[in-house]
Structures are given as structure tokens and as C-alpha cells.
Amino acid sequence: MREFDIERMYRLFDELDLPARTRELIVEGLRRPARWLRPNQCKAPRELCCPKMGFMIHVANNIERAAANSYLYDDEVIAYIDSPFELNVKYQGKNNRPVQYNWRQGFLVLTQSAIYLDDWFAQSSLIAQCKSNPGRFKREGVDVTSPPLEAAASAMKLVYRLRKAEEIDAVAARNRDYLRSYLVDGTKLPSGFRSDLADFFRSSAFATLEELEAAIPRRDVDAFNCAIANGLIVSDFNRVFVGDKSRFMVFRDRQSMETYQQAHVFDAQVHAASKWDTAEIRTGTRIVFSGKAFTVAVAGNLDVLLMPDDGSEPLPLKVSALAKAYKKGFVTVTSTPVDDRAIQFLDAPWRFVSTHAAKEAVDKLDLLERWERGDRSLEVTEAYSDRTYRTFRKKKRDALSAGTDLVAAFLSEKGKRGNRNPRLNSNVEGVLKKIFSERFESLRGPTKWEVFGEIDNELKEIGEKITKTTFLRRVRNLESTKTIGSREGEKAAYQAKPFYWVLKRDTPVHGEYPMQFVHIDHEELKIEVVAEETGESLGRPVLTLITCAFSRRVLGFYLSLRSPRYLSSMAALLDMIRRFGRVPDEIIFDGGADFGSRDFKWALSFLRIGERPRRTSACRDGSLIERMFGVSQMTFIFNLFGNTKLRVKGRQITKKTDPSSLAIHTLVELYDGLEKFFFDTYDKRRHGTLLMSPRQKFEIGMDRAGKRLGRLRRLDQCVPHIFPSVKGITRVIDYQRGVHANNRQYRNPRLERPRFDGVKAETRCHPLDHKRIYVWVEDEWYPMFEVPTGPDENTSDASVQACFEEKRVLYGRTLASQQDANAEVAGIVVEMQEKATLREKARRARAAKQGPASNSRPRLSASAPKVDAKGEGSTSESMAERLRRLRQEGYRGKRYP
Numbered sequence: 001m002r003e004f005d006i007e008r009m010y011r012l013f014d015e016l017d018l019p020a021r022t023r024e025l026i027v028e029g030l031r032r033p034a035r036w037l038r039p040n041q042c043k044a045p046r047e048l049c050c051p052k053m054g055f056m057i058h059v060a061n062n063i064e065r066a067a068a069n070s071y072l073y074d075d076e077v078i079a080y081i082d083s084p085f086e087l088n089v090k091y092q093g094k095n096n097r098p099v100q101y102n103w104r105q106g107f108l109v110l111t112q113s114a115i116y117l118d119d120w121f122a123q124s125s126l127i128a129q130c131k132s133n134p135g136r137f138k139r140e141g142v143d144v145t146s147p148p149l150e151a152a153a154s155a156m157k158l159v160y161r162l163r164k165a166e167e168i169d170a171v172a173a174r175n176r177d178y179l180r181s182y183l184v185d186g187t188k189l190p191s192g193f194r195s196d197l198a199d200f201f202r203s204s205a206f207a208t209l210e211e212l213e214a215a216i217p218r219r220d221v222d223a224f225n226c227a228i229a230n231g232l233i234v235s236d237f238n239r240v241f242v243g244d245k246s247r248f249m250v251f252r253d254r255q256s257m258e259t260y261q262q263a264h265v266f267d268a269q270v271h272a273a274s275k276w277d278t279a280e281i282r283t284g285t286r287i288v289f290s291g292k293a294f295t296v297a298v299a300g301n302l303d304v305l306l307m308p309d310d311g312s313e314p315l316p317l318k319v320s321a322l323a324k325a326y327k328k329g330f331v332t333v334t335s336t337p338v339d340d341r342a343i344q345f346l347d348a349p350w351r352f353v354s355t356h357a358a359k360e361a362v363d364k365l366d367l368l369e370r371w372e373r374g375d376r377s378l379e380v381t382e383a384y385s386d387r388t389y390r391t392f393r394k395k396k397r398d399a400l401s402a403g404t405d406l407v408a409a410f411l412s413e414k415g416k417r418g419n420r421n422p423r424l425n426s427n428v429e430g431v432l433k434k435i436f437s438e439r440f441e442s443l444r445g446p447t448k449w450e451v452f453g454e455i456d457n458e459l460k461e462i463g464e465k466i467t468k469t470t471f472l473r474r475v476r477n478l479e480s481t482k483t484i485g486s487r488e489g490e491k492a493a494y495q496a497k498p499f500y501w502v503l504k505r506d507t508p509v510h511g512e513y514p515m516q517f518v519h520i521d522h523e524e525l526k527i528e529v530v531a532e533e534t535g536e537s538l539g540r541p542v543l544t545l546i547t548c549a550f551s552r553r554v555l556g557f558y559l560s561l562r563s564p565r566y567l568s569s570m571a572a573l574l575d576m577i578r579r580f581g582r583v584p585d586e587i588i589f590d591g592g593a594d595f596g597s598r599d600f601k602w603a604l605s606f607l608r609i610g611e612r613p614r615r616t617s618a619c620r621d622g623s624l625i626e627r628m629f630g631v632s633q634m635t636f637i638f639n640l641f642g643n644t645k646l647r648v649k650g651r652q653i654t655k656k657t658d659p660s661s662l663a664i665h666t667l668v669e670l671y672d673g674l675e676k677f678f679f680d681t682y683d684k685r686r687h688g689t690l691l692m693s694p695r696q697k698f699e700i701g702m703d704r705a706g707k708r709l710g711r712l713r714r715l716d717q718c719v720p721h722i723f724p725s726v727k728g729i730t731r732v733i734d735y736q737r738g739v740h741a742n743n744r745q746y747r748n749p750r751l752e753r754p755r756f757d758g759v760k761a762e763t764r765c766h767p768l769d770h771k772r773i774y775v776w777v778e779d780e781w782y783p784m785f786e787v788p789t790g791p792d793e794n795t796s797d798a799s800v801q802a803c804f805e806e807k808r809v810l811y812g813r814t815l816a817s818q819q820d821a822n823a824e825v826a827g828i829v830v831e832m833q834e835k836a837t838l839r840e841k842a843r844r845a846r847a848a849k850q851g852p853a854s855n856s857r858p859r860l861s862a863s864a865p866k867v868d869a870k871g872e873g874s875t876s877e878s879m880a881e882r883l884r885r886l887r888q889e890g891y892r893g894k895r896y897p
Contacts (some may be wrong), residue, residue: 001072001183001230004053006077012078012110022156029084029108033058039591043489044615046586049184049608056605058082063165064106069176071169072183075231076111084108087117087156092149093135103149104162115162117153123298126162135301141303143316166283167307167314168296172237175775178512178705179229179242181585183708184608187226193219197233201252206260209235210245215331218463220708236261238309243512243705261293261334288332289315289325347713349408352415361410366503368392371601428466431458436478441486448475491617510549513705514698515584517549517612519625520572522564522592527637527645528663529561529670531806538625540644541667543674544568546576547628549588550701554628554678555696557579558767559671560806565595570724571767573603574715578768579679582711584608590622603722607713636677640665667805720774720781723764731763731775739775739784741765743808746773746784770804 013023037045037060047056052072059065059082061807071080087438093099110114121129126144129137137146144162198205198217208216212233213224214823227233229241234251235242242248285296285308293445294306297314304322325331350358370380371389384392392410399409422429432455433782440451452471459465485493507805508766511517522544527698529538543557556576560568569589577583587609589595604611638645642663646653651694655661665673683695731739735757738747742765761775 001052002075002078003051008078009110011117012112016157017113018115018157023159024083026108027154029081033083039613039616041494041615041617042619044613044621047611048612049610051183051186052077053079053081063122063168066165066168067107067118067120067163069173071107071109072180078109078110078112080109087149087152089136089148089152091135101195103152105149115158117149117158118163119149119161120163120165122165126164133583141316142305143303143314144296164297169295171239171241174512175237175242176263179225179710181516181711182226182229184585185220185708186215187708187710188256189226189230189232190223191218193223193227194232197227204252205256206249206251208246209242209250210247212250213245218597221704222709225706249388286334288334290330291332330814344575349405349411351430353411357412358407360412363408364392364410365407366394380761424466424470425464427462428459428464431455431462431464432466432474436474440475440478440850441483443487443489445487448472451475451854478582484878494617494619511706512550514546514550514553514701515555515580515582515711517586518546518555518576518584519588519622519624520544520546520547520569520595521590521622522568522594523629523633525637525670526633526647527640527663527665527670528642528644528659530642530663531669531802531810532666532668533645534810537665538806541805542568542573542672543629543632545625545628545632546587547625548584548694548698549624551694552624552628552690553683553698553700557674557678559667559674559805561667561809564592564594566594566600567724567767569594569600570722572604574608574718574722574768577607577713577718578715581714581874582708583607583609583713585711586612588612588614588622590614591616594702599724605722631673631682632677634855635682636673637768640670641672646779719763722768723766723774726765726773729762732758733757733759733761738787739763740806741773742770745787748784751775751777751782751784806876885893 019028020692037058038047040753043061045058045060047058047063048068050057050068050072057080059068064082068080069084071077083106085108086104088100088101090098090100105117105119107116107118107120109118115599116684117164126137127139130144136148137144144148146160147163155852193276196219200212200215209224209228213219213221224233225242228250234254234257236249236257240247240249249257249260282299283296285299287294287296289306293309294315295309296304297307302319303804304317304319306317308315322331355735358529359481366382367380367383370377371386372393393567395409396406424432434459435451435455439446439454440448448471452468455471456465481496484496522542524540524542526540528540530536531538538561542560542562542564544564545554546556547554556572556574558568558571558575560571562568589612591613594600601611609693619626621658639645642659642665644659646657646659684693686693687697692700724743729743731753733739733756734755735752738745738751739761740746741763756777761777763776764774766772766774773784774781775784776782
């Protein structure tokens, strides 16, 4: 792999004399892609770490992923970027209507001689494009071109190419995926390894990888894989999978490989190829034509497309011309793909024969042999007549001359009896097709009998009719995923689609080695936990889990009392690094918003982990981790007090059986129990699919595929760059009190100086140790430690995490409790005001009944209401004014002390 050299790119611009606008667009495309892809129901775009270019490459599907890997390994490719810019295209559409649009192509590829715009499609997709967009795509035999796109690219002095998925060899793509992590991590070869290889190849021009490893036993598997990935060991990626070490060949140099192929592969298969029939040409057949190796990319009845192994332009040929070249000896077949039809014997006569029919054929042959020997016993003569035996004898003679199975010649042909022509005329068929497509296949979802009534009415108008049996048979034959999607929606159709267990017949569905793919997801556990100090119920915790797809091993987990969020995902990611000291190649997740957060994506980029989002509404893509959630709950959680499995039958729950009243376990106890279950019990239990424990599968995969030391990570080396930021990103430093974050106070003596007071510092929190945070001050990350507010008895990591989660929940409940208290205080105040108002109204009523004031001296008390001259209460009258008014009215009493 040659790394991208920007100076070489600018020299190529000058060599090709590119216009200034084209150069500007290419340079801008290096900064950002022109398209941003989102997962949908059909595909899941992903991001790939590209060590050649030094940034992420976005691919839309598996075809583009394989193409990106081929560019990565190809030394002829100087640079490649995805979706560089929009290409303005103009062409004449239907009815000579002018069409203009902006086309976002797949890749811009810079080679030593030209600059290409490549779009990758499957052959079936290209054929469909030719039918739906005839003005944009044209088909010439087996080749498909796009004249408008080619013209638009040519105006920019670029070359547009429509590439087919069949051009990428399946074995080569598998090998590139297997060795890709060595290039991504920049793994270096151990010292002295090159000299060891040179010593071996002085005496041998070629060998198998198994022989090479045995000859240099002091080197591990990673050294050989790294050398193959970087091209230091010459090998043929297109022939054998590198994991099959007993068949994977390595060579001294490229000339030795070509000599070996001609002497030991091509010549050895000449005899076998002498019986090759050109009518059996199919995709995947490898031939040598005029001394050059080709692979049949597309095979048709009249044309064939040959892809050269050196990566040059494909060669379209007529099948008749290829047959003539074969007869003249210019074509040699080196290998043919395995025919699945031949393996499964799909054309064998026994495929559709019952045991009774086979026994009947054997009995016929036995009776014929007895009749030919002159046996005219009652058993022979009563079974068949002499004329029938003569017919049997002719069948036997014809089968022997044709070289076919004798028993198969006597199989009964009763199943071919009957009239197989369509019973309904074209008018009835037209009515059925119209009503089924317009009425039955709609989201209105009419019943079949309503549709039958509409069909019956339509047919009566033309003097025809069908029976209910015929209609029901048609409805049953019509049912498909397309029909279900039209009547019930895409999600219902997805459930009816066939389950694809493997991507290809010879490709493992869960990767080639441990931690190539890992799954991450959240699940709310069916159990309630209680607070350690107060004993109150805290609700159901959420489990965040990371599992290895290859070995089914649990790699990390985290428990939270809050809803699924990116903090839990990052904590589980750090837990995996802490336990295993390595990171995966790619991580698979669903479309949750937490997986699209800025901090989570930055952590994946920093750790060089590729993103692999799942398709939307495609639950089967995550069946592996969902199964793990189910196993953990059924095997462990449902055996604990406080489990909520009874809530499935809510009408049967009483106060006595309510899970909330039965909960006794704390979050710390649940964390310890899950840790023992995941990493001790489940890790050592034999898996039903693997037939070995996940730990054994993991260790065996590491031994066979290599340790891949470039994937090793230490948690202390990642601090604090993969930690999540606090809300708001920054915090203000108080040099006397420290930093307030996560409802806690953190301090560091080094920052307790007046010059740091009021500084806004970027702050990150530790997801696993909540007693620490990190602040970025003066080009240094300072650790800040929590200020203890009481006796600290939590020493283990699980206790610290559980204490943090409990305090976050209790803090939320505290805020809610304070709000309730404020509401209660407001209610008390209103209640007191209402009582004072009622008391004042009662006093006024009593004063009105007593009438005007008499000469008797009224008794003055401190609690007496204030009365004005009219006998009405006065709330603003002072005590002195009140006494002055009473004296004027004749009051001569003593003052109160």
C-alpha cells in the first residue's frame, strides 16, 4: 500500500492538463464528501478508516465497500475519495424532453495515467436502469454505458466508468477484508523478518503459507499476515483464501508466481479443459486468452465479458468468437466455478420421485429380467402382458445405449398426465389481473370475499364467471412479500422475507476472526432494584452490552438507571478496553440517536473503529445481540427477587405479588451478579451453535488469525480523549471551590490559584470512575477529584458506578420533591389566607348585629378588630389612631402594659 502523496497528485494534474475548475472540485472533494448517506430499509452505509488517504471513506453498500478495499490494496491507485463533487448531466429524455440533474457519483480514482469517476452497480441493477432510464443508460450486448455521464465527465477531462460488482473477485475481496486491519493499524514488521524471508526464498521459489510458517517457527502469525497485506510476500489473492494455509501459495517474486501459474496450474488443467464446452461458460470461469489471464465477469447466450487479472479494461467478446479461439488453441481454461446445481443434483430424475414410485420401477425391472429368462409363472404373466414386456425391453435397450440409469428409465410418468393448459380465457385473466393489482393490493386491505364480489360483478358484464375454488387458489398463489407490503406496509413485508443466513456460500456471516465485528445495544432489564441507603425502589435498570459476533463472547457492559444514552455506550466501550485491552475493527449498532452523538463518533474515530449501522426496520440484523439479551434475562434475571415477568399478565398482579414490593437487590449486587454470569458462567458454557465455549472460540480464533497487535489499546493511554464531555462542554473554575459538574464539586490543588479563577475550561467526565473529571487548562489535562461530603465506603468500580447512578436518580427525585414542597407551602399560605378572610367576615356580621356604639366602655384587647367610625374594619389604622378615636368616643380605660 502506497500512502497518498499530495505532491504526486498536483504533478498528475499538470500531466493531464486539467482545467482549473476540475482541480478546484477535486481539492474540495478531499475536504468533505458531496453526499451524506443515511441507513434505510435496503442498505446500511458505513464509514471505513482509510490508511492510504488518512481519513474516513463513506460507502453506500457492500459493493462499494469491496471496491474501496480494492483501491486500498492497488498500488496503481494514487488516491481515491468517495462522492467528490456533483456532476452536472444533461440529456434528452422521453419525447425529446430535456433533462438536467446533478449526479453524485461513487468514487473519484486517481491512477498513474488517468483520473476516473467510478460508479459501482450489480449487473441486475444496471439492466433495470437501462429499462427505467433509457436516456441515461444504454445496453450494448452485455456492456452497459452512460453516454450523458461520460460526456459530462469528458468535459472536465475525466473518464467516467460504470463498474460491475462481478468485476471484484469474491476470494480476493474476502482476503482484503481479512488483512485490512494490518493496514489500518500501520502494523510494523519485526526486525530481521525480511532477512528470514530472503533466506527461505533463496532455496524455494514458491511454497504454501503453512510451509513458510513452519520454516520460520520463531515468527508469529501476525508477521506473515502483515507482510502479505503490505505486499512484501507475493501471493495470488484471487485463487485461495489466506486462512486456508495449506493451499494459499506464496512466491519469491511476481515472475515466480507467473511461472508457477503457467507450469503448475495452466498446463495441469489443459487435459481437463480439453472437454470444456463453450456452452457452459458462466460467471467466475478463469481462462487464459492469448497469454493473458481473464475471469468471466458476465456470461450470456451471445456475448461474454472478460475481466483481465491485471486490472485493465474489460474485454467484451462474442461467444462464437471465443469458441473459435478455443478450437484453435488460443484459449485455456484454468478453473471453473463450482456449480451448485451439480452439487445439489437439481436435474437428477430422482428429485421428484417418491419411495413408492422408485420401488415400482425396481419391480418392473426385476419382472422384465425374469420374463427375458423365459419365466412364465403366474406372478410374471399376471403383472403385465407380453406386449408390455416388449415395450419394457425396448426401454431397457434405449437406456443402455444412452448410458442412463436403468431404474430411472422405468419410472412411472403418471404425474405428466392431464391438461396443463390455462382454463381461463384472456378476458377473464385480464379482469383478475386488473382487480388484484388495483383493489386487492392496497393499504385499504379489503377482504378476499369483497374482492371476489367485485370480480364476479365485472365478469357478469362480459358473460363470464369463476368458481370460489379457482379464486381462492389464485389468492393463495398471489401471496408474496410484494403483496404483503402493498396491503400491510414494508415492516410486515420484512417479516415475510426469507432469512439470509450467509452473505455468500463460502463466507462466514459473523466475520473471520475475533472482534472483527462487535454488536452494541441497550435493553431495559425486567427487574427492579432498590437504593442501598433508603431501600426505596429505583425502577428498572438499562443494560448496555457489547458482544463479539465471531465468538459470541461478552466484551463489556454497563448498567444505568436512566434511559439509553451515549454516556452508557461510551462507558461500555471503555469497559471493553479495560477488560480485554483491544478494540474491534467495526462496531454494529442500530439507528438510535445516542449512537449519532458527537462524543461517541469521536471516540470511534480516535480508536480507529469503523462504523457499521444496521438497516432501518431490519430487526434481523441485530438478532445476535438481541438473543444475548434474551438469554441473560431468562437464565439469570428471571431467577432474582423483584423480576417483572409477572407484569406480562397485569390483571393477575396483586399487592402481595407486585414486583415493586418484592425488590431487594441493589444496583451493586446486580452488577456483581451480571459480571459473574457474563465472564464466568456464560463464558465457559458450551454454545449451541459453536459447540464450544465462547472463550474457547475466541482464543482459537486469535491463535489462527493472529493477535493483531495494532488493535491493542490501554485505557490509561486513551485518557481523556475518549471520555464524554459535560453538558455545555466547558465549566468555569473557582480557584477556591474547584469545578462543579455532575451535581458534585471537584478540586485539584494545582488549580487553586487566583490566576485560574473564572477560566472556562473544556471538561470531560470519566464514565467508569465518577470521582474524577478532567479539565483542559494551559495545554494540559488536569485531573479533578471529587470533594468527599461524608464517609466513603465505596471502593470497587461497581460500587462507584452504582453510587453515581443512584445519586443521579435520587437527585432527580430531590428536585421533584422540592417542587412538591414548594407547591405544598403555596397551598398552606392560601389556606391561611382563606381562614383569615372567613374570620373577618364573621366579625363584620357580629358588629352589624350589635348596632351603633353605646356609652359603656368597650374593652380593648390586643386581638380586637380595628373598627372605623362607620363600624367597619380598617386594615390600615394604626394603634395610636385607634386609641385617639376611642377616647373621642368616651373611652377612659387604662393602657395595657
